[in-house]
Amino acid sequence: MSQHKDIKRTNIQTLQAMKVKGEKIAMLTTYDYTMATILDQAGVDILLVGDSAANVMAGYESTLPITLEHMIYHAQCVVRGAKQAFILVDLPFGTYQGNPRDALSAAIRVMKESGAQGIKVEGGAEIIDSVKAILSAGIPVMGHLGLTPQSINQLGGYGLQGKSEAEANKLLEDATLLQEAGCFSVLLEKIPAALGKKISESLHIPTISIGAGKYCDGQVLVVQDMMGMNKGFKPKFLREYANLFEVMTGAVQQYISDVKDNSYPASHEQY
Template sequence: MSVAKKEYKRITVKTLVDMKSNGEKISMLTAYDYTMAKIVDGAGIDVILVGDSASNVMAGHETTLPITLDQMIYHASSVIRAVDRALVVVDLPFGTYQSDPKEALRSAIRIMKESGGHAVKLEGGREVKDSIKRILNAGIPVMGHLGLTPQSIYKFGTYTVRAKEEQEAKELVENAKMLERIGCFAIVLEKIPAELAREVASQLTIPIIGIGAGNGVDGQVLVLHDMIGMTHEFNPRFLRRYMNLYEDMTTAISQYVDDVKAVEFPNDKEQY
């Protein structure tokens, strides 16, 4: 059953908890630049994730691992300048938090100070607990990320569904509860069985945002470029394309090329 959408002038971490309490689902999309973020924010999205997926869709890398902290700050700064309403969460990139809690805090502080972001997100459970606690103790909101964690792709060796086996599912639930207990304001669950995600969402008081985790969670996130069809090679089951911009843009650009070569652009009305 759908719940009437309440009007929020500004989304905060508290707003998201209130939305879960009220039964209102949370909408979340990625953005990496000013123009796209302006459109996404204006359309009423609740959370904008400046994801390390910029490594893939903006820079063309095969994985999220190559993107640097400086690059994430650049993308986040561009997004922040466009946003009036949404909560902006910024991914901590690979190598900036995994092994050293002090380095994790320095990285999070740089994101908050230099980009103006509202919160950070990082992947993992108990293995990054100390880093998360150090960041939280500095007053920086943290969103967790469990299930398929793309920064660990070489450890997993595959992008297939995680936590299908009982032991891994049990560990995921334990990690989710731990993340809530130490103070994370929300958790992303990526590519896990829908029933497991529903179980986690029902047991925790903080919002659970799913991507490939079914509809029993508190909200959904997708990569913007996938959702609007700018990318076309990536076709997971969980992705719904709301547009086919790849085809539309290809058609438009091809027409422009033809018009320029035929001297049909610019016409008399399009020159001074």
């Protein structure tokens, strides 16, 4: 059961208090009602409706093709399934990078149409005006720095970020800028653990790591990855807590066998 079982829903004050107490934040990325129900009942603190749905649910090579309408649909599904977790939604590529007014409009649509509690955006100084516009409407915002998949064409791949002193300084500056603008948290992706520690210690808001080391205030993984459903995807930071690929494949093969040899349905499985 959740350690927040007495609280109707985790909120940004809960998360800030966890940082102050030194209690780590457990976050998972998910996209549908059934999985959200399971994760919520297990007690996860934050559920992220990630634009990684473009990869995991739709089979695209990057997160770029997913639309605002797709994100709202996935968010609606997750919100219907989760009663305790704080639910965040990624704003997809193209909805906030250019015009702060467009960014605010997209964020408002997500909040009104999905019922989520906040949104996440990628980038620092480059998008700070959009962040401020969204925050001005009272919408909680989580920043996202380091490896930012929406910028994959500019980054040139999914490699480690923040390796040079200049890159590390830029990440720290951007994290501070997001905090000063009013973001309640910053996600750090695929950066050296020492840099994750430095940023986490310099901020008073929680940091969430995906491949940014153990010194951040919380961790996030894509649920299909940590459940071992995506065969062949094994980045260094990923710990697989199950092997559902084999379990599910075996179950399907057994079903096929039972149908073929006419042992399913049995007499007690028919009317």
